[in-house]
Amino acid sequence: MAYAYAHLPQLTRFFTHLLPLKAPFIASAFGHAVVALTLGKDYAPQENKTKLLLLGTFCTIFPDADVVMFKFGVPYEHFLGHRGFSHSLVFAGLLGIVITLLFYRRSSLTSPRGLRLCAFFFLCTASHILLDALTNGGLGVAVFAPFDNQRYFLPWRTIQVSPIGAKRFFSQSGLEVLKSEFLWIGLPSLGFLLLSRLFKKSHRKATPVQPNQ
Secondary structure, eight states: HHHHHHHHHHHHHHEEEEEEESEEOOOOOOHHHHHHHHHHHHOOOOOOOOHHHHHHHHHHGGGGGGGGGGGGGGTSTTTTTSSSSSGGGHHHHHHHHHHHHHHEEEEEEEETHHHHHHHHHHHHHHHHHHHHTBBSSSOOOOTTTTOOOHHHHHHHBBBOOOSSSHHHHHHHHHHHEEEEIIIIHHHHHHHHHHHHHHHHHHHHHHHOOOOOO
């Protein structure tokens, strides 16, 4: 777990380097990454945890790579624009399959392990959709693309949007983003982990110990 946290800055720097400084607003890469670490903490304990968490973190951040389309003149509201197809459930499913195929080649997609991994990476990618739909800026997300390119927000838009680019993020506005994400992402994630830990402890206590035969 600590190893995965130590590598998050490297992933974030690499990702930020790909993005234009003058771009619309999103939830920050840090906020998205927290969700992957939360989901993967106790998911598939038999898997290499570092590998699983790093790939899950990548999935939570990757949808925002669509901002490079601005450099090619693709408008925000276009199907391939920011928060377009890459922010859809279909894309989340495809990315989950691709990551599993690339990094877990020994497992068939239809095997229990393959399905479990696809589901995890799908959830990590789909969490990006959820968080962006909770932000208070930009256009909504094309959740149902390519079948419906309409952009959607959730009724509760509580997360402060984050500017893309290190120069704009490491400023007073970036501090406000971190405060907002700690409140609306960090604390719920911590609560989820605590409840999960308590549930496991209570389950172990409730399970009778089998006597030796």
